[in-house]
Amino acid sequence: MKSSIYRTLLLAVLMLVPAVPVSSSPRTVNYHSLINNLCDVGSLAVCDGSRVVQFSSWDRSGGNIDRGHFLSGDGKKAAVLADVKGSGAMVRFWSANPSGVICIYLDGKSDPIIKCSMRDYFLRRMPQPIAGRSSGGYISYEPVPFSKSCRVVVYGAGYLYYQINMRIYPAGTKVRPYRAGDIHRYSRIINKAASVWRGERSVSQNGYLRLGAEGRREWRRRTFVAPAGGKAVIFNVSGAGCIEKLSLTVKRGSLDKCMLRAYWDKQGKPAVFVPALSLFGAAGSKENAKSLLTSAEGTDYAARFAMPFARYARVEIVNYDSSPLAVRVDVTSFRFSKLAGGVGRFCASFRMAATKPGVPFEALNIRGKGRLIGLVLASHADRSSKWLEGDECIFIDGEKLPSIRGTGTEDYFNCGWMFKDGLLSRALYGVTSLDLAHSQFSAYRWHVPDPISFNRSLLVRFEHGERNTSPGITYSAAAFYYLLD
Structure with a gap:
């Protein structure tokens, strides 16, 4: 036996x-390549010098009113949600309550390259699950490349909850901006990527x-x-x-x-x-x-x-x-x-702790150079609470204020309203267990189009409750990242 x-x-x-080693020559980024990258998990190991920035509606006062806050304007007329200079791509857009009309302006042009209702942006432009509804939220991973600048404006946004992630490329990267009709021109590879995300095709x-x-x-x-x-x-x-x-x-x-x-x-x-x-x-x-x-x-x-x-x-x-x-x-x-050069080593670390009053849960604290590619987060307690109101706060390279700050724990996982529609499992995110009566959940998110790069250090924290006011909840986090030697 x-x-x-x-x-x-x-x-x-x-x-x-x-096999071709990772090239050090300038690369070209365009809509076609970004759609292909949605299914390219192997290249996550390559620390390519890009960085991710996030714009969100987080409450600047430190409270829990994480809606209706914009770079400029208000929810009645024109609200500027994101404005970035350089060459890059918008790679993620999440909202819990989309309303109004979205206009995306590229490279300083006065006419928007994309203009449609917010609901159409999430529900009609791209096939599921690249875009669509989640468990209480709306998400789109359609990439929008730009060579000089990108400005996102919503007219009639109201009290909008939102998060927008931009991936900024290093100097020397050639970026061909999104062109009118690209979404139709590349419909075949878009549908192919969607089928990979649905599990109908193998990863490249x-x-x-x-x-x-x-x-x-x-x-x-x-x-x-x-x-x-x-x-x-x-x-x-x-x-x-x-x-x-x-x-x-x-x-x-x-x-x-x-x-x-x-x-x-x-x-x-x-x-x-x-x-x-x-x-x-x-x-x-x-x-x-x-x-x-x-x-x-x-x-x-x-x-x-x-x-x-x-x-x-x-x-x-x-x-x-x-x-x-x-x-x-x-x-x-x-x-x-x-x-090849520039290839990081795969790392995964685990932390577990009970929350304390006024102290956020620390999911990851590392030194070195690399990129974060995902988190699996879980919690449980013996009571119900408002623990999911806590935001994620990500500090890059020792910064005192987090350059990435969210609007709620379930929002980080592309969902909303306490995972209103229950469990789901998608290509880049999912909630795999949920028991609100016991402050219990488990969820995952993979940063495939939006890896969070760092040069010296990375600190990832999750608030609990409105102002770290849900003590006694046991959190655990598995963080997945690549580090260069």
Whole structure:
């Protein structure tokens, strides 16, 4: 019996694929490339020098009236929601209560390149789930590139809740601005991207291949047992490469009390050390959840984060349960002759703490250079509260005031009104459990078009309640990011 459990089935499929190292030459960004990037999860590992800024309706007084606040104007006539200079792209627009007419002005021109009702902007321009309704909110991930400037104005906005994310590119990046008719001109690739987000097509391999030279694809399958209180090494290779997809099928036991730990390039400390369920986007969830980067369906789990390494990779499952865990592990990876420059190492960290009066929950606090690509956040308590009123506050490179400040915890996850419509699972966001009577929820968000870059440090905090006034709630956060050596 024991020998059958430990029996190894190794299936290797080797496929030589030419890979192009990450180029240092100026690149060209346009509507076509940005639509393709919506499905390019491999390129998230490339720290390309872009940065993300956010405009939102947060209450400047520090209170909880996170609506109707604009850069200029009011909700009756013209309200300026966002105004940015440089070359970049608008990559995310969220609202809980869209109203009025939106006008988007590019590169200093007096006529808007996009003009329509706010509801049409969210519900009719792009196919679901790239845009549409969420659980109590409205979201659009349609990219709008610009070469010199972008100004977003809404006429008749009223008391609007909103968040807009702009991705700003480094000097030398050539950006072709959005042109009238692009949405129709590229309808085929838009529909293709939407089908990938719906899970009807596979994620492109191109982004992974650009992470190194002379890519050779491999597939390994093996069954492991992690004894009670012990561990199992599920991936262990030398040389340069990148894990493309890590899949687990639980044969006996449970992942509920397991952690996943990973080391890259002989690091002394693990780069990844998080609950296994969080890695698969399923923290606190009893329901199936499927996103662009993760899936948890019954006893089958998968993670599609690019996990590159230059010299060595080791991945372990640590079992803290009193019963052994038997899992079948499938790993799809690439072996490279050399890892490309500018490629970060995949990291994931975990924090858990009970909230205290006047003190926000700290989800992440790291030093180094890299980019944040996602969060899985959860909470629970023995009572109901207004804990979701708290905003996310993201401090980049030691800034005293957060350059990214939201309008409510559920708003960060593209939803609204206390997740009004219940659970959902989408490509870049989802709420996987919810019990308002016990201040309980779990949710995920992946920053695929809007990774948050930092050069020295990153601090991510979530307020609880209107002014950090919901103590005694246990929060946990798994943060996913890339760091450069």
